[in-house]
Amino acid sequence: MSILVDVGTRLCVSGITGREGTFHTLRNRAYGTQVVSGVTPGKGGQDVEGIPVFNTFHEAVAATGANTAMIFVPPRFAADSILEAEDAGIELTVAITEGIPAHDELLVYNTIAKNGRSRLVGPNCPGILSPGKANVGIIPAAFFKEGKVGVVSRSGTLTYQIGNVLAQKGFGNSTIVGIGGDPVPGTDFADVLELFEADPETELIVMCGEIGGDAEERAAQFIAEQVSKPVVAYIAGFTAPPGKTMGHAGAIVSGSRGTAAAKAEALEAKRVRVARTPTGVAELAASLLGAAITSS
Numbered sequence: 001m002s003i004l005v006d007v008g009t010r011l012c013v014s015g016i017t018g019r020e021g022t023f024h025t026l027r028n029r030a031y032g033t034q035v036v037s038g039v040t041p042g043k044g045g046q047d048v049e050g051i052p053v054f055n056t057f058h059e060a061v062a063a064t065g066a067n068t069a070m071i072f073v074p075p076r077f078a079a080d081s082i083l084e085a086e087d088a089g090i091e092l093t094v095a096i097t098e099g100i101p102a103h104d105e106l107l108v109y110n111t112i113a114k115n116g117r118s119r120l121v122g123p124n125c126p127g128i129l130s131p132g133k134a135n136v137g138i139i140p141a142a143f144f145k146e147g148k149v150g151v152v153s154r155s156g157t158l159t160y161q162i163g164n165v166l167a168q169k170g171f172g173n174s175t176i177v178g179i180g181g182d183p184v185p186g187t188d189f190a191d192v193l194e195l196f197e198a199d200p201e202t203e204l205i206v207m208c209g210e211i212g213g214d215a216e217e218r219a220a221q222f223i224a225e226q227v228s229k230p231v232v233a234y235i236a237g238f239t240a241p242p243g244k245t246m247g248h249a250g251a252i253v254s255g256s257r258g259t260a261a262a263k264a265e266a267l268e269a270k271r272v273r274v275a276r277t278p279t280g281v282a283e284l285a286a287s288l289l290g291a292a293i294t295s296s
Contacts, residue, residue, distance in 0.1 A: 002130035002175045003150070003195040003202075004092060004121070005033075005068065009134045012037045012060045012090070014081045015072030016048050024072070024096075024138050025051065031135040036064040039081075057081075057088035070127070070136055071095040078123065079104035083111060086118045094136050095122030095186070105184035112186065120186025126156035126178035139176060147172020149285055150196040152189060153208035154181045154215070155236060158278050162206060162234070165282030171289055174202040181210060189219035190226075197227050205229055206285050208278075209263055210236040216263040224270040230288055233267050233274045234281040235260040 011028065015021035016038025026049060029035040037052050037060040044055035054060040057069065069085040071078055071093060078097040085093045100123045112120050121128060127137010132146040139156070143164045149171055153159040156178050163173060177192050179185050189207060196202045205227070209216040216235065223231055264274045273288075275281035 001199050001201045002133055003192070003199050004119075004175060004177065005128045005130050005134040005136050007034075007133050009034060009068045009136065010064065010066045011035045011068045011070060011134075011136055012039060012057065012064065012066035012085075013051075013070045013072060014039045014057070014085065016040060016051065016053060017043050017046070018072060021072035022048055025070075028070075028135050028137075031141050032132075033134040033136060036060075036066050057085045057090060061088045061090065067091045068136060069093040071097050071123070073097060075099040075101065079108050082108050082120060082123075086112055086115065086120075089117075091118055093118060093120050093122075093186075094125065094127050095120060095180075096125065096127060096137060097122075098124035098182075100124070100182070102183050105182060109184050109186060119191075121177065122180045122182075122186060124182045125180030125185075126159065128175065128177050129173075130175045131173055137178065139178065143167065144176060145172040146174075148174060148201060148203040148289065149206055150174045150192075150199065150202040150204070151176040151206045151208070152192040152196070153178055153206075154210050155208055158208050158234070158236060161278045162208060162282045165279050166206075166286060169282065169286040171286055174199060181212075183213070185215075188215050190222040193219060193222055193227055193231070197229060203229065204285055204289055205231045206281060207231055207233040207272075208236070208281070209233065211260050211263070212258045214258065217266040220266040220270040220272060223267075223272055231272050232281055232284045232288065233264075233272050234276075234278055235263045235267075235274065
């Protein structure tokens with residue numbers, strides 16, 4: 001199995017006619033994802049290499065049965081696009097767009113939470129990959145192969161590095177989920193951990209966090225209470241200076257809060273093993289999987 005995206009994913013891309021939207025849409029389709037439609041207001045009736053383009057999500061869903069959306073529109077239009085997808089009955093929206101105003105993100109988060117009929121991953125995320133099944137986003141699928149390690153990360157590039165080291169050691173992934181690093185994410189660590197816990201093909205979970213906020217601390221508590229599978233973690237930013245945003249908008253340390261050391265301490269207190277380098281966490285995960293295989 002996998003989580004969130006699989007062979008049943010029917011993808012509709014908002015912003016499909018833009019340069020980045022076209023490029024990644026075609027890459028997702030080439031991987032095997034069912035890309036059934038796109039949305040660009042004013043360009044309905046056109047197509048992108050055979051993929052039909054509609055003016056609205058409502059039209060796209062009615063005509064093609066799309067159940068998943070990918071957002072590639074500019075920041076000032078992204079919130080409206082996400083909410084339109086949700087209103088049209090899209091079950092999962094993956095927002096790649098970065099730079100969305102925090103006020104817009106908060107509006108989207110509260111609307112989706114209130115209605116309770118869809119899930120948002122992102123914004124400012126690399127997307128979701130279930131190796132061998134579907135790729136929705138900008139994750140370079142060549143780094144990954146099918147396997148039993150679930151990965152959830154606030155960072156895109158660190159996810160690729162960890163997955164590549166795992167693949168080099170002979171271990172693949174059930175699903176890789178990039179949740180993004182913005183201040184108001186649609187999906188957090190605990191949400192994905194819950195899905196991996198319920199997935200029978202995921203035997204080990206890798207969690208990649210970073211400085212800023214308290215998502216990792218909350219995840220540590222969730223793991224202690226709800227997760228029976230082994231979890232290993234990495235926190236980026238041990239040398240980050242306080243008071244400066246590092247990379248993502250949510251990666252900022254205020255005083256003693258949100259530091260990599262504090263997050264690692266919280267996780268280790270709940271018996272989650274925390275590596276100090278991306279390569280180290282992949283090696284740790286591989287050693288734990290190897291031990292499980294040997295003992296089974």
